[in-house]
Amino acid sequence: MVAQPPITPDEISADDPLLEGRKRPGVPQHDLPDALTQDNPGAVRAPPPEAFPTDQIPVPDRWRLIETLGVVKERWFDPYHQNTYKGDRPICIPSDAEKERRAKAGLPECRTPRLLGLKGDDWFFAVNAVSDTVLEPRTFPIPVGVQTTDRPGSIDVFGKNDSLVLAQTFIVGAALIKGSTAYKPPDVEYRVTLAFQANYVDVSERRVLFVEPSKGTDRVDYFLGVQEAFVDKHFRNVSDRYDFDSIRVGIQPFQADFRGFLFNDQQLGVRLFGNRDNNRFQYNLAAFWRLEKDTNSGLNRVDRSPRDDFVVTANLYRQDFPFVGLTSQASLTWNANRERGEIEVDENGFPVRPALIGNLRARSYDVVYAGYSVDGRIGRINLMATAYGALGTDRNSIFTDRKADIRSFFFAAEPSYDVDWLRFRGSFLYASGDRDPYDGKETGFDAIFENPIFAGADTSYWIRQTIPFAGGGRAVSINGRNGILNSLRSSKEQGQSNFNNPGTMLAGAGVDADLTPEIRLSANANHLWFADTSVLRALRNEGSIPRQIGFDLSTAVIWRPKMTQNIVFRGSVAALVPGKGFKDLFANSDRDKLYYSVLLNAIVTF
Numbered sequence: 001m002v003a004q005p006p007i008t009p010d011e012i013s014a015d016d017p018l019l020e021g022r023k024r025p026g027v028p029q030h031d032l033p034d035a036l037t038q039d040n041p042g043a044v045r046a047p048p049p050e051a052f053p054t055d056q057i058p059v060p061d062r063w064r065l066i067e068t069l070g071v072v073k074e075r076w077f078d079p080y081h082q083n084t085y086k087g088d089r090p091i092c093i094p095s096d097a098e099k100e101r102r103a104k105a106g107l108p109e110c111r112t113p114r115l116l117g118l119k120g121d122d123w124f125f126a127v128n129a130v131s132d133t134v135l136e137p138r139t140f141p142i143p144v145g146v147q148t149t150d151r152p153g154s155i156d157v158f159g160k161n162d163s164l165v166l167a168q169t170f171i172v173g174a175a176l177i178k179g180s181t182a183y184k185p186p187d188v189e190y191r192v193t194l195a196f197q198a199n200y201v202d203v204s205e206r207r208v209l210f211v212e213p214s215k216g217t218d219r220v221d222y223f224l225g226v227q228e229a230f231v232d233k234h235f236r237n238v239s240d241r242y243d244f245d246s247i248r249v250g251i252q253p254f255q256a257d258f259r260g261f262l263f264n265d266q267q268l269g270v271r272l273f274g275n276r277d278n279n280r281f282q283y284n285l286a287a288f289w290r291l292e293k294d295t296n297s298g299l300n301r302v303d304r305s306p307r308d309d310f311v312v313t314a315n316l317y318r319q320d321f322p323f324v325g326l327t328s329q330a331s332l333t334w335n336a337n338r339e340r341g342e343i344e345v346d347e348n349g350f351p352v353r354p355a356l357i358g359n360l361r362a363r364s365y366d367v368v369y370a371g372y373s374v375d376g377r378i379g380r381i382n383l384m385a386t387a388y389g390a391l392g393t394d395r396n397s398i399f400t401d402r403k404a405d406i407r408s409f410f411f412a413a414e415p416s417y418d419v420d421w422l423r424f425r426g427s428f429l430y431a432s433g434d435r436d437p438y439d440g441k442e443t444g445f446d447a448i449f450e451n452p453i454f455a456g457a458d459t460s461y462w463i464r465q466t467i468p469f470a471g472g473g474r475a476v477s478i479n480g481r482n483g484i485l486n487s488l489r490s491s492k493e494q495g496q497s498n499f500n501n502p503g504t505m506l507a508g509a510g511v512d513a514d515l516t517p518e519i520r521l522s523a524n525a526n527h528l529w530f531a532d533t534s535v536l537r538a539l540r541n542e543g544s545i546p547r548q549i550g551f552d553l554s555t556a557v558i559w560r561p562k563m564t565q566n567i568v569f570r571g572s573v574a575a576l577v578p579g580k581g582f583k584d585l586f587a588n589s590d591r592d593k594l595y596y597s598v599l600l601n602a603i604v605t606f
Helices: 096-104 534-540 580-585
Strands: 123-139 162-178 188-203 218-237 244-255 264-276 281-289 309-318 326-337 351-353 365-378 381-394 404-419 422-431 504-514 519-529 548-559 567-578 595-605
Touching: 244 281, 548 580, 567 580
Parallel strands: none
Antiparallel strands: 123 162, 123 595, 162 188, 188 218, 218 244, 244 264, 264 281, 281 309, 309 326, 326 365, 365 381, 381 404, 404 422, 422 504, 504 519, 519 548, 548 567, 567 595
16 A cells, blocks of 8 residues: 555645545545634624515516626627517616606506507517528529520520529518517517518520510519518416417418428418427417419519418327327318419419410319328437328319329438437438329329428429429429429419329438537438329320439538527538439430539528
């Protein structure tokens, strides 16, 4: 045993917890020092609490207490600290007379403005502003105009494939909220959000941006849309943990499933929602009357009558079911379209309803989607999965001009696994295609308004870009922008769902790497197929079309310089390496062997 050095008096501390009779192996033993005593003659005890009657002294409310103490100094432009304009404290417009009256009554120096009939001192005002800037060079198969081309002497079916998109969107929203929402639902909420977009597009061929061949190959456009305008009313609390029932009326956002496969939009509607069992159950009952969209920005048009297209949906969420950490959702959605007798032409002069495909006739349909989704984790495995079955009736099939039964289904899953700062993902999707367009059954799956966060989302080439279906339909696309389904619609914003489509198959892998708290790097590789090419063969009058679309390869980097979502810079590069099916359908005059999409995006939020 190694001998321990003796303990000096300076090393003895009164804070040493060693008790008499206790020994710690390997630690020098010593006696505790004598207890310290303090003698303070003439000291005066602190006055009792009764000496400070708080019922006679106005005390700042709990929202302004820290500023009264000098801890925080509010600045209207600072969203990171307490800010009245971000809903951190109630509205307060005090007057001298009101201050004096409220001081005598022992109340805080706060008077809520009586504008709109507001009563009480728990009204909050929150404003938000977003600047979204997009720069997007890209290539895709561009058909040569029927009447003319921008390059005399060009006789190809497909022309040059270059294109450029510039878009600047400003979003400003304001909300007036009653109630302290930090721990309970608001009693009442009024919210309005406006979005203004200016965009510029340049392509290489005529009759792509405008129906008139005399117009050029570039376009400048701008539009102001109303994206939110609703009133949210809290009915009641049904437990001491603030389980509640509320109703929301007006233009509001709604997402039908976890990843936006079926219906993800901001539409005019009525929604009853709430929760139960300490928030283990959540529910929605909603009905929407779809608004017209601006053609070039995709924003809501409130200067036009809503469409004769209705969505009624109900869903129920259950947390920790069937496994702890996994949330399940069951849903039932009815899309009732009554636009059979209507003709709609977009702002660029192209017909969108009915779509110029098949018999070119207007139609209406009823379809019911039964869905089940899960999102969460099972042990170390993260899992998102969604399945839908679509049953309904199309009253005028585009191939037979007769009534047809809708029978289609959809499945998507994205498992992932985390290893330290890396997340490895797999992506799988199957949307059924129509096997026989003339048999009185439509078995191709289509959504109402998709906007999927899946397989790379809008950094993916296939999800980001629209591929015109030249030679098989006029002003019709294989897929839609910010959509993954091959639905052969005029557009997802203004067109109708189409269940006579080739379907979609996807298998992919990806990785997300959080290099630092500010920087994330993502990479995705997806292989795409048509589920069935029978519809494409019928529309193109071709005997055979292979199913392979090709490989979609993309990489993206996200930089958050403040480690928050207030400032986000995003850059991505994606490429489509065409497969046999895509090559059979499309080409370009430059004979390029791949198509690319570059996205530079800056988002600043207040």
